[in-house]
Amino acid sequence: AQSVTQLDSQVPVFEEAPVELRCNYSSSVSVYLFWYVQYPNQGLQLLLKYLSGSTLVKGINGFEAEFNKSQTSFHLRKPSVHISDTAEYFCAVSDLAAGNMLTFGGGTRLMVKP
Amino acid sequence: DTGVSQDPRHKITKRGQNVTFRCDPISEHNRLYWYRQTLGQGPEFLTYFQNEAQLEKSRLLSDRFSAERPKGSFSTLEIQRTEQGDSAMYLCASRIYNEQFFGPGTRLTVL
Numbered sequence: 001a002q003s004v005t006q007l008d009s010q011v012p013v014f015e016e017a018p019v020e021l022r023c024n025y026s027s028s029v030s031v032y033l034f035w036y037v038q039y040p041n042q043g044l045q046l047l048l049k050y051l052s053g054s055t056l057v058k059g060i061n062g063f064e065a066e067f068n069k070s071q072t073s074f075h076l077r078k079p080s081v082h083i084s085d086t087a088e089y090f091c092a093v094s095d096l097a098a099g100n101m102l103t104f105g106g107g108t109r110l111m112v113k114p
Numbered sequence: 115d116t117g118v119s120q121d122p123r124h125k126i127t128k129r130g131q132n133v134t135f136r137c138d139p140i141s142e143h144n145r146l147y148w149y150r151q152t153l154g155q156g157p158e159f160l161t162y163f164q165n166e167a168q169l170e171k172s173r174l175l176s177d178r179f180s181a182e183r184p185k186g187s188f189s190t191l192e193i194q195r196t197e198q199g200d201s202a203m204y205l206c207a208s209r210i211y212n213e214q215f216f217g218p219g220t221r222l223t224v225l
Contacts, residue, residue, distance in 0.1 A: 006156075032212055043217050043218045043219050044205070044207075044216040046215075051212055094212075099145075099162055099169055100145075100212065102147075102149075102214060106154075106156050107154070107156050
């Protein structure tokens, strides 16, 4: 079984500032890692994913994340945020077998202020 | 639009009534997943299908919940005898190449 912990429930930040959203996971097997974004009253949109290879993963909208196996972390970063980045962000893991169902963290609300 | 679609987008029902939600996956995606998301929480896995076969259903929340995927195309999620605790967003996703694509969800409110 896997679990995901998103360490910050809310992250307020000013526009054009950098941001990091933290994610730690627990699993006894190898996993795939994902970050999704959810805007109000909408479904989830994939930002980026780590399946294998380079530990630095680049995604859409200028986001990137780094997989750290020793620290079991997959933190999401953006060097300069925009008002339009205000949303809920979810970190998720799936194992490499057993159906690949996703286990999600509790989410981090990113609030970008002008 | 070739994305995952869900119907209805919103459903208000009275406690004790049965409800059914539909999900149409992206064509040719053979795996289909259902999740539930309560307010302020991340989505929680319920069940999934590979084509028409339901391969995992132990995470369905109670025997009041059931899902089908006839002919391996669209899927339905039914909740019988709804309770106020069933109020949530129900999300469907279809999968190809290790990536799940989510629909917009059906928001259920049980009065």
